[in-house]
Amino acid sequence: MIDVHCHILPGIDDGSKSFEDSLYMLRKAEKAGVTDIILTPHYISGTKYNADNVTKWKLLMELREKAKQAGIAVRLYLGNEIYIDQELPEMLSAYENAQVMPANPHAASGKIYELSTLNSGKYVLVELPVGTEDKSAYSTLFSLVQRGFIPVIAHPERYIYAQNNPRYFDDFIRMGCVLQGDYLALIGKYGKRAEKTLRKMLVDGKIFCLASDIHKTTDEYMLDMTEKKLVHILKDARKAEELLVDNPRKIILSMV
Numbered sequence: 001m002i003d004v005h006c007h008i009l010p011g012i013d014d015g016s017k018s019f020e021d022s023l024y025m026l027r028k029a030e031k032a033g034v035t036d037i038i039l040t041p042h043y044i045s046g047t048k049y050n051a052d053n054v055t056k057w058k059l060l061m062e063l064r065e066k067a068k069q070a071g072i073a074v075r076l077y078l079g080n081e082i083y084i085d086q087e088l089p090e091m092l093s094a095y096e097n098a099q100v101m102p103a104n105p106h107a108a109s110g111k112i113y114e115l116s117t118l119n120s121g122k123y124v125l126v127e128l129p130v131g132t133e134d135k136s137a138y139s140t141l142f143s144l145v146q147r148g149f150i151p152v153i154a155h156p157e158r159y160i161y162a163q164n165n166p167r168y169f170d171d172f173i174r175m176g177c178v179l180q181g182d183y184l185a186l187i188g189k190y191g192k193r194a195e196k197t198l199r200k201m202l203v204d205g206k207i208f209c210l211a212s213d214i215h216k217t218t219d220e221y222m223l224d225m226t227e228k229k230l231v232h233i234l235k236d237a238r239k240a241e242e243l244l245v246d247n248p249r250k251i252i253l254s255m256v
């Protein structure tokens with residue numbers, strides 16, 4: 001499996017607290033059959049859940065080195081799970097122009113140096129409010145699409161308004177967004193309504209890829225169990241592979 005959403009980069013958000021935790025989680029991931037991981041700490045503007053890209057890159061390089069020394073072969077990449085913000089299109093355009101890293105990291109300040117797209121490509125992992133619909137989400141994401149980005153909407157099954165209306169994201173998909181389900185929802189991690197919603201979205205062919213959204217050392221990957229359930233729901237092992245491996249790989253390679 002290729003995991004495009006998790007909180008294993010240490011010390012940035014409510015995920016891993018230390019390199020030790022991160023290595024423990026990476027070992028679990030490798031054992032479960034994960035080969036590649038995009039580390040996607042939360043980015044929530046105006047809160048403590050953000051960090052500049054220089055800091056995140058340093059943490060990534062250090063984690064890669066420590067993982068290598070520990071004999072862990074999982075490949076690691078950087079991204080962010082970005083909480084939707086009307087300023088996002090402007091921020092990401094500026095970021096793209098700055099080509100990810102500022103010319104002089106020490107002179108870098110401000111929001112444009114705080115966002116990471118998925119492996120610095122065109123896919124952008126975006127989180128929406130869980131309880132109340134953000135009426136401007138469509139236009140914000142449309143602005144991203146117009147600028148050449150592909151918004152990846154994180155865990156659509158968890159939003160109450162999508163649980164009430166599993167076709168809620170159809171217009172978003174037509175406009176150019178893709179949906180990333182949290183596969184652990186299929187085995188009940190987020191309750192019955194999330195499970196039912198994800199199942200419906202999968203059967204309707206709305207889901208582009210599945211990811212773990214792992215936060216804690218106590219979280220389990222449960223990939224074997226999930227894959228079985230997924231194949232049962234889709235009645236197609238090849239399609240399951242597409243959601244767990246092929247499409248996540250497209251994200252890493254920034255392919256359409």
Ligand SMILES: [Fe+2]
Nearest residue numbers: 005006081213
């Ligand atoms: Fe997440």
